[in-house]
Amino acid sequence: MGLFQANDINAGVEEYQKTLQAKLIDVREEITDLDTPLFVYCCSGNRSGHAVTWLKQAGYSKVQNIGGIANYSGKTE
Numbered sequence: 001m002g003l004f005q006a007n008d009i010n011a012g013v014e015e016y017q018k019t020l021q022a023k024l025i026d027v028r029e030e031i032t033d034l035d036t037p038l039f040v041y042c043c044s045g046n047r048s049g050h051a052v053t054w055l056k057q058a059g060y061s062k063v064q065n066i067g068g069i070a071n072y073s074g075k076t077e
Contacts, residue, residue, distance in 0.1 A: 037062040044068040 016022050031038065038060060042048040045067035052065040069076075 031060075034059045035061050037064075039064050039066050041066050041069055043070050045071075 013024075016024050038055060040048040040051050040055070040063065042051075045065060048065045048067070052063050055063045
């Protein structure tokens with residue numbers, strides 16, 4: 001899609017349904033309080049590092065990259 005071209009949700013869902021192992025992600029959960037403590041992780045810590053940089057640039061003041069889940073030794077849910 002182009003910069004000023006609207007995405008077609010119906011076409012996107014149709015493509016998703018045809019794509020093996022695809023994940024459909026809803027990102028509507030918003031954290032509007034910029035002082036909310038955020039602990040960000042990913043698999044290795046690399047992507048979460050990029051996310052922390054972006055969140056800080058967006059004005060979030062209490063953002064921390066806690067690294068990669070691959071190295072976590074505690075209980076998971």
